[in-house]
Amino acid sequence: MAKLSKFSQIAVASGLGLVGGLLLGSSGRNLALSIGLSSGGALFGGGLVAFVYDTKLGRVRLDLNSKLYELQNENIKLKALLQTSEKLVSDLQTARETALQTIFALKSELATLKLDLQGANGTVKNLTSERDRLLIKIGELEGEVKILTDLCGEKEAELQEFQTTFSTRLDNELTQEFAAKKSQLIKDEVGKEFDLTSQAFSLLEEMQSMMKEVYDLHQMQRHTLLSTHSQYQSHHQGAIAKKDEAIEALIDLKDSLELRVRILEQTIADGLTTPEYKDFGVDLNGKATNLITEWVWNHLEIPLKGLGFSEGEELVTVGFEYPKSLQGEAIAQRIVESKLEICRVVGIFEISSCFHDPTTDRIILKYRRERPKPLNDETIYKLGLVPASLFGDEIFKATDHKSKGKPTLRIMSATGGGKGIATKNIVAYFLGMPDWEIWLSDPLDGSEEDYWNCPKVAKSPSEAGQAYAQFIKLHKDRQAKRPAITDRFTLGIFDEFDKQHDDDDKKSATEIMTAIRHTKQRQILIGQSGEVGANHWTWDAMKNCSMLFIEDAIGTALKHDKDLGWSLSKKRELLKQYEKFSEWARSKNETLNLPGENAHRIALLVVGDRCTFLEIPSAHKGILRDGAGVIRSSFDATPALPNISIPQYVPQVKPVSHPEIECPHCSSINFRRHSSVKKPGCHRYSCNDCGKTFVARDNRSN
Structure with a gap:
């Protein structure tokens, strides 16, 4: 139709052009001109119409193609939506079936819970009735106790009255009886005397016999009186003893009833009044x-019930039930205080821990049956203990902010715990570092523990305060870009900082703990223990430091796990590692019989997480001298760096092809x-002087 319409329009236009040409040509009456004009008009009209038609047809075709493309896109989207709707319908059907199954399961569970609840209600009613019955019984027993107490009081009063009246009555009766018998004897004697007087001479022998009989009778009466008095005393004492026995029996009965009442009350309260032993077989x-x-x-008079145990790789864990009327933490603490005696009686090596678990409300006790076998050096180092040969490297990285360290290091241990030994090794390490200057402040210079053998900028508490003021001034001068006392990297070591420096110094130390990383400074603050609050520090301030806990101070750190932000699992892992490492060190010290200064010691280095x-x-028994670094002796003059480099304690500062090997201990x-080690290019050596082993580069390697 489109082509037909196009041809028809061209034909009409050509016809009109032909007619127009004829009209124009006929006016001149020239046939050739008329034919030419009519032909030209026809061609022009047809071409014009064809051009206009093609242009409009192209536009229409483009519009139709655009519409068709949009419809195809819509069709694709509709198909995708149709697939999505089908999937949604399928998911809804699946969800509906799952929901129906869940509803059915919940209905079943609800029915089961209803039955359990009904049974529990019955049990509660039975327990309630039993409790009421016991309360009634307790009331009855209290009534009986009261009656018995009153009866005991009455009997005691009656016995007291009987004791008083019986003694008086017995004395009166005996006196009267003795007087009557005495009077009768006198009368008899007088009568006999009158008879004997009239018959004195004839009856002398009878009188003597009668006098003997009177004497015997008198002795018999005397014996009778004494026997009667003795019987009275015996009866009196027996009565008193019976009274005391009756009172004691009543008191025992009262105590027994009170104990029974307490047991009943405790049984009602927590159900555990005596220890319960479980049959574990052999x-x-x-x-x-x-x-x-x-x-x-x-x-300890505390009843426990052993619920069971679990045997781990090293420890045995036991759970105990305890009376709910007592505090679990207090019971655990008393067991810990008596752990040595318990281990001796039970026959186990040690109780590692005992605590109250609030989650299960049980006493958890962990013990080790036998002394653990000490691990060898290679195994202990594989478990994560950094050997002494790398001690200086670890401390340097812990105070280097480029290694994610913190420029302030806190060293903490008890007196004689090894902080001086650790610090002197650190000084020896930094003396091997080029362009470093060390300030050592020792306010207790000259004490028995002083074996530094090196220059010091402070040797008294007052000088220690002045030295730290100079360290603060150096920081401020470098911040303000003013001329300072030295341009070198500066390590300030301040011993006894907790006890010999005031709170102002501690406040200043807190303020510059991290800022000194921008002024080429590091500081080591040495303290007595890890008890932060007792030394006027805060744990928030400690988190801005690297911390080195030595020996006993590690236990203090583990006790403050929450203050350090440790999880319970991390605390347990650290405790497990510490037990292994400390046992290894203790065993080595006992086996080698090492002196205190050469003893193996363990430290925990904490840098953030x-x-x-x-x-x-x-x-380090040698004298500390200037090397690649220098030690400042005063603030009057700047120490000069030596022209040559002196080999120092740590050979890793400037690696060379054949470093000199020495014992790091x-x-x-x-x-x-x-012996050999797995680390390439290294070997294990044994020191002939101190007896310790260490790992270093193989001295046979080229």
């Missing part, structure tokens, strides 16, 4: 559980090859 851990229960009852156990090197070069 299991040794079960036997130990029952022995612990028995010891606690016999010595990172926790690393370190082996403390042995005491005692700095001795007298050692022998011990």
Whole structure:
């Protein structure tokens, strides 16, 4: 139709052009011109119409193609929506079926719960009735106790009255009887005397006989009186004893009834009044559980019930039920206080921990049956203990902010715990670092524990305060870009900072703990223990430091796990590692019989969330001298750096192809090859002087 319409329009236009040409040509009456004009008009009209038609047809075609493309896109979207709707219908059907199944299951569970609830209601009613019956029985027993108490009082009063009246009456009766018998005897004697007077001479022998009889009778009466008095005394004492026995019996009965009442009350309260022992058969851990229960009852008078145990790789964990009228934390604390005696009686090596678990409301006790076998050096280092040869490297990284460390280090341990040994090794390490200057402040200079053998900027408490003021001034001068006392990297070591520095110094130390990383400074603050609050610090301030806990201070750190932001699992993992490492160190010290300065010591290095156990090197017994770094002796003059580099304690500062090997524990070069290690290019050596082993580069490698 489109082509036909196009042809028809062209034909009409050509016809009109032809007619127009004829009209124009006929006016001149020239046939050739008329034909030419008519032909030209026809061609022009047809071409014009064809052009206009093609143009409009192209536009229409483009519009139709655009519409068709949009319809195809819509069709694709509709198909996708149709597929989505079908999937949704399928999912809805599946969800409906699942919901119906869940509803059915919930209905079944609800029916079961209703039955259980009905049974529980019945049990509660029975318990309630039993409680009411026991309360009634307790009331009756209290009434009986009251009646018996009143009866005891009455009997005691009657016995007291009888005791008083019986003694008086017996004395009166005996006196009257004695007087009557005496009077009768006198009358008899007088009558006999009159008879004897008239017959004195004739009856002398009879008189003598009668006098003997009178004497015998008198002695018999005297004996009778004495016997009667003795019987009275015996009867009196027997009556008193019977009275006392009756009173004691009543008191025992009263105590027994009161004990029975308390037992009934405790039974109602928590159901555990005496220890309960479980039959574990021949299991040794079960036997130990029952022995612990028995010891606690016999010595602490606390009834426990061993619920069971689980045997781990190293420890045995036991759960105990306890009376709810007592506090679980208090029971656990009393067991911990008596753990040595319990271990001796039960026959176990040690009780590692005992605590109250609030989740299960049980006493949890963990013990080790036998002394653990000490691990060898290679195994202990694989478990995560950093060897003494790398101690200085770890401390340097812990105070280097480029290694995600913190420029302030807190060293904490008890007196004699090894903080001085650790610090002197740190000083020796930094003396091997080029362009470092060390300030050492020792307010207790000259004490028995002083074996630094090096220059110091402070040797008294007052000088220590002035030295720290200089350290603060150095920080401020460098911040303000003013000329400072030194341009070198500066390590300030301040011993006894907790006890010998005032709160103003501690406040200043807190303010610059992290800021000194921008002024080429680091500081080491040495304290007595890990008890932060007692030394006027806060745990928030401690989180801005690296912390080195040595020996006993590690236990303090574990006690403050929440203040350090540790999870319970992390605390338990650290405790497990510490037990292994400390047992290894203790065993090594006992086996080698090492002196205190050479003893193996364990430290815990905490830098933010990172926790690393370190082996403390042995005491550095040499004199500390300037090397690549220098030690400042005063603030009057700046120490000059030496022109040559002196080999120092740590050879890792400037790696060379053949470094000199020395023992990191005692700095001795007298050692022998011990065994191979898995680390490439390294070997384990044994020191001939201190007896310790260490890992270093293989001295045979090229």
